[in-house]
Amino acid sequence: MGIDRRKFLTIAGLTTLTTLGKTVLGSSPAGHDPIETGSQAVKRLAMAIDMQKCRQNEGCVECTKICHKIHNVPDIGNSKEEIKWIWKENFEAAFPNQHHDLLEDEIKNNQVVVLCNHCDDPPCVKVCPTQSTWKRESDGIVMMDMHRCIGCRYCVAGCPYGSRNFNFRDPRPFIKETNPEYPTRTKGVVEKCNFCAERLADGLLPACVDICPEKALIFGNINDPKSEIRQILKSRHSIRRKPILGTNPQIYYLV
Amino acid sequence: MLEKAITGDKRYWGWIAFVLMLIGTGAIAYLRQLDQGLTVTGLSRDVSWGFYIAQFTFLVGVAASAVMVVLPYYLHNFKAFSKLTILGEFLAVPSVIMCMLFIVVDMGQPFRVQNVMLYPSLNSPMFWDMMSLSGYLFLNVVIGYMVLSSEKKGIAPPKWIKPFIIISIPWAISIHTVTAFLYSGLAARPFWMTAVLAPRFLASAFAAGPALLILIIFLMRKLTRFDAGKEAIQKLAVIATYAMCINVFLVLMEVFTTFYSGMPEHMHHFEFLYVGLHGNNTLVPWMWLSSALAVVALVLLLTPKFRKKEVILGFACIAVFVSIWIDKGLGMIVAGFTPSQMGEVVDYWPTLNEFMVSIMVWGIGLLIMSLLYKIIFTVRGETKPALEAKEDKKELTVPSN
Amino acid sequence: MYDASKIILGILIFLVLATSPFWYSKATGQSDYLPDPVILTKDTPGKDVCVMPTDYMRSSHMDLLNDWRNSVVRDGERKFVSPNGHEYKKSLSNTCMDCHANKTEFCDKCHNYMAVDDQTCWSCHVEPKEEL
Numbered sequence: 001m002g003i004d005r006r007k008f009l010t011i012a013g014l015t016t017l018t019t020l021g022k023t024v025l026g027s028s029p030a031g032h033d034p035i036e037t038g039s040q041a042v043k044r045l046a047m048a049i050d051m052q053k054c055r056q057n058e059g060c061v062e063c064t065k066i067c068h069k070i071h072n073v074p075d076i077g078n079s080k081e082e083i084k085w086i087w088k089e090n091f092e093a094a095f096p097n098q099h100h101d102l103l104e105d106e107i108k109n110n111q112v113v114v115l116c117n118h119c120d121d122p123p124c125v126k127v128c129p130t131q132s133t134w135k136r137e138s139d140g141i142v143m144m145d146m147h148r149c150i151g152c153r154y155c156v157a158g159c160p161y162g163s164r165n166f167n168f169r170d171p172r173p174f175i176k177e178t179n180p181e182y183p184t185r186t187k188g189v190v191e192k193c194n195f196c197a198e199r200l201a202d203g204l205l206p207a208c209v210d211i212c213p214e215k216a217l218i219f220g221n222i223n224d225p226k227s228e229i230r231q232i233l234k235s236r237h238s239i240r241r242k243p244i245l246g247t248n249p250q251i252y253y254l255v
Numbered sequence: 256m257l258e259k260a261i262t263g264d265k266r267y268w269g270w271i272a273f274v275l276m277l278i279g280t281g282a283i284a285y286l287r288q289l290d291q292g293l294t295v296t297g298l299s300r301d302v303s304w305g306f307y308i309a310q311f312t313f314l315v316g317v318a319a320s321a322v323m324v325v326l327p328y329y330l331h332n333f334k335a336f337s338k339l340t341i342l343g344e345f346l347a348v349p350s351v352i353m354c355m356l357f358i359v360v361d362m363g364q365p366f367r368v369q370n371v372m373l374y375p376s377l378n379s380p381m382f383w384d385m386m387s388l389s390g391y392l393f394l395n396v397v398i399g400y401m402v403l404s405s406e407k408k409g410i411a412p413p414k415w416i417k418p419f420i421i422i423s424i425p426w427a428i429s430i431h432t433v434t435a436f437l438y439s440g441l442a443a444r445p446f447w448m449t450a451v452l453a454p455r456f457l458a459s460a461f462a463a464g465p466a467l468l469i470l471i472i473f474l475m476r477k478l479t480r481f482d483a484g485k486e487a488i489q490k491l492a493v494i495a496t497y498a499m500c501i502n503v504f505l506v507l508m509e510v511f512t513t514f515y516s517g518m519p520e521h522m523h524h525f526e527f528l529y530v531g532l533h534g535n536n537t538l539v540p541w542m543w544l545s546s547a548l549a550v551v552a553l554v555l556l557l558t559p560k561f562r563k564k565e566v567i568l569g570f571a572c573i574a575v576f577v578s579i580w581i582d583k584g585l586g587m588i589v590a591g592f593t594p595s596q597m598g599e600v601v602d603y604w605p606t607l608n609e610f611m612v613s614i615m616v617w618g619i620g621l622l623i624m625s626l627l628y629k630i631i632f633t634v635r636g637e638t639k640p641a642l643e644a645k646e647d648k649k650e651l652t653v654p655s656n
Numbered sequence: 657m658y659d660a661s662k663i664i665l666g667i668l669i670f671l672v673l674a675t676s677p678f679w680y681s682k683a684t685g686q687s688d689y690l691p692d693p694v695i696l697t698k699d700t701p702g703k704d705v706c707v708m709p710t711d712y713m714r715s716s717h718m719d720l721l722n723d724w725r726n727s728v729v730r731d732g733e734r735k736f737v738s739p740n741g742h743e744y745k746k747s748l749s750n751t752c753m754d755c756h757a758n759k760t761e762f763c764d765k766c767h768n769y770m771a772v773d774d775q776t777c778w779s780c781h782v783e784p785k786e787e788l
């Protein structure tokens with residue numbers, strides 16, 4: 001039990017080698033499609049957001065409320081230092097490239113749910129100097145290790161979606177009701193949506209998917225052709241945020 | 256040799272005490288930041304890097320510019336720079352140290368900085384930046400020390416130092432290139448994502464660095480008996496002139512590409528800088544001041560008659576330095592974050608606390624530089640006591656130390 | 657110029673000053689104090705044994721916690737099987753503190769005595785509310 005020095009060195013060496021290998025060989029080419037080229041055996045979790053259903057319930061923020069509650073996300077009450085895992089954004093802000101003046105009013109004037117896209121080629125992971133944020137091999141979730149993060153905010157600069165939040169101050173006084181089962185964060189680290197990795201481990205769906213009164217959020221393994229999310233993506237037109245940047249976002253918006 | 260830094264007259268100690276006071280005041284502000292977090296800065300979730308990272312960027316340039324005296328002397332045997340190379344190297348040393356400190360004070364968890372070494376991430380430019388900066392620091396300390404101590408003994412520097420000097424030349428280029436890669440590799444930030452960022456950084460560094468060196472030479476001539484000589488000063492002026500021309504040229508390239516192509520995502524950042532965006536024009540007067548200074552500097556530097564007059568040259572150097580400082584140390588970083596990913600313009604201006612912390616770092620740089628320069632001039636017997644400083648032209652009979 | 661007497665006097669003063677904390681704690685009887693953590697295991701059904709033997713926990717709980725942290729956070733391995741076959745969730749707040757719900761008596765006593773900086777844990781992980 002416990003990591004001894006030799007084990008540590010082996011791990012350190014292996015990590016360096018894999019990173020080297022990846023860097024030299026190039027990870028996947030930008031914008032490759034996990035459905036076509038990804039091995040079917042590997043899980044790739046993704047989410048589809050039914051904008052049609054979601055906008056039927058204007059002003060609903062159930063997903064934000066439950067997520068921020070169970071994850072002890074503070075309410076700083078100051079837009080500059082705000083911390084958000086999942087929230088609603090104007091269509092134009094979320095999809096600057098898809099927006100135009102003559103767009104249907106119901107799309108243009110409604111807000112859309114945004115969260116970390118759990119990109120398949122995540123720039124935040126690429127830039128992090130400590131591997132505090134990484135893409136999980138087993139299911140593609142982009143994870144955070146708050147124990148290791150040095151708070152350099154390079155990932156904040158690298159994420160094209162504003163998904164990453166920095167703790168400018170101690171968040172604890174700003175958490176109304178602490179959930180004892182989940183840690184809070186400390187000042188000086190970055191945090192973001194983790195696709196409810198802790199719930200998935202218990203066989204539960206992400207809290208937002210569970211709670212959504214409109215059933216507008218569909219979550220599943222996109223590498224499984226029989227999954228609900230694959231079926232729905234097959235039958236409905238979907239868009240993604242800033243796909244041109246080659247990050248291969250895994251949140252699909254059904255229009 | 257090092258003990259020369261702790262011998263000196265009243266004037267020297269007064270200066271050191273003053274710098275220590277600056278550091279001390281800044282340190283109080285830093286303790287406050289450690290205690291409360293980066294909330295004491297003007298940074299926000301949208302503008303998440305600001306004054307600290309901008310100073311870091313600017314100072315990498317100053318550090319790299321040492322190569323502009325090292326290269327002509329060692330590769331082209333340009334003798335007039337013989338007395339200047341150490342000045343360049345000992346300017347690089349405090350600059351690199353300040354760079355590192357600016358990175359550390361910008362961190363949310365500075366006590367975990369060792370994680371960068373414990374979990375080396377070869378895909379992160381920040382890892383490479385740390386490597387290249389520490390390598391450059393090492394090279395300049397070793398070279399500066401060896402060359403100066405041989406000079407003290409009146410012998411030629413040891414042969415083994417030559418390869419170090421040669422390596423330090425491309426290494427200097429590399430530190431600023433990797434620093435540019437920190438930004439230019441980000442698809443998320445159109446303002447930085449340009450291939451000319453690294454060349455632009457280098458050009459502005461090679462203008463601002465020599466300009467600063469000329470100003471230092473002028474100052475040292477007042478304070479010590481050191482004289483770099485007319486030829487060296489004029490050569491530095493020519494280097495700064497060419498570099499400044501290239502710098503302005505590259506900026507104009509950016510402006511053309513951005514505005515002729517007309518891609519809004521690229522244009523917005525420039526608009527924010529030069530005309531203001533969504534009613535926010537915090538940086539507009541600064542950027543125009545920077546442009547105006549650049550024009551003035553170019554006119555003065557490109558006219559040989561002006562360049563050869565030292566008073567005018569001094570003004571031109573100040574103009575170059577301030578112009579580039581505004582561009583890199585104020586505009587460059589903030590403009591990358593404005594407008595934000597959501598198209599918003601979020602106000603940013605460094606707070607007093609942020610500024611005080613920066614003063615601490617600059618103070619540490621000044622302190623190190625003062626000590627190092629003191630060593631140089633004492634070893635060379637070029638100091639002059641306070642008394643003689645006032646009666647300017649009086650010949651000294653005994654070299655002081 | 658050798659001022660032997662002054663130097664020796666100086667050294668003596670220094671020694672006295674440098675060792676003064678020890679004399680102080682001797683004089684006040686503090687040095688005889690030994691922390692005595694209260695092991696107050698709550699009656700949690702089915703969890704009447706610790707994840708590892710007491711001896712091991714006493715000497716190496718920090719290694720175990722470190723290992724748990726790494727395997728949960730980095731590798732997503734959240735289950736721990738103890739030597740006697742019980743299965744546990746690797747969690748400080750949800751497993752350890754479930755039984756040892758008395759942080760002030762159980763953790764802090766030794767940690768304060770040894771000047772262990774466990775703020776690094778408790779600034780994020782939520783300590784259980786203690787009924788006093």
Ligand code: SF4
Pocket residue numbers: 115116117118119122123124125142158159160161162163164192247
């Ligand atoms: S959305 Fe941003 S934070 Fe999330 S994986 Fe993509 S780049 Fe990283």
Ligand code: SF4
Pocket residue numbers: 127128129130131132133148149150151152153154155156189190
């Ligand atoms: S802030 Fe933390 S997670 Fe982000 S790049 Fe820096 S170390 Fe990595």
